[in-house]
Amino acid sequence: MRILQATYGDLLRREEWRTKRRAILQRDGHACRNCGARNRLQVHHRQYHRCQRTGHKLAPWCYNDRYLVTLCDDCHHNGHHIHRVPRYII
Ligand SMILES: [Zn+2]
Ligand SMILES: [Zn+2]
Numbered sequence: 001m002r003i004l005q006a007t008y009g010d011l012l013r014r015e016e017w018r019t020k021r022r023a024i025l026q027r028d029g030h031a032c033r034n035c036g037a038r039n040r041l042q043v044h045h046r047q048y049h050r051c052q053r054t055g056h057k058l059a060p061w062c063y064n065d066r067y068l069v070t071l072c073d074d075c076h077h078n079g080h081h082i083h084r085v086p087r088y089i090i
Pocket of ligand 2: 043044045076080
């Protein structure tokens, strides 16, 4: 599948991710789940998954909503600085 060879940044510009991102922002009431900020919001993956069969990383919009969380830019960057996102083979 060609799409999975795109860079992660390319994937985040795709319509599929925009749609997923919108749904998560709506679920979280357009506020950072950590500090409540309402601007510069991003959607963070709590885990990254890789498919055992194909070896490919899951596309960012293919995750169950429970693995996605709205964070502001600051909390998102701090979070990534402190914790490494756990990676699982599925
Ligand atoms: Zn925040
Ligand atoms: Zn993140």
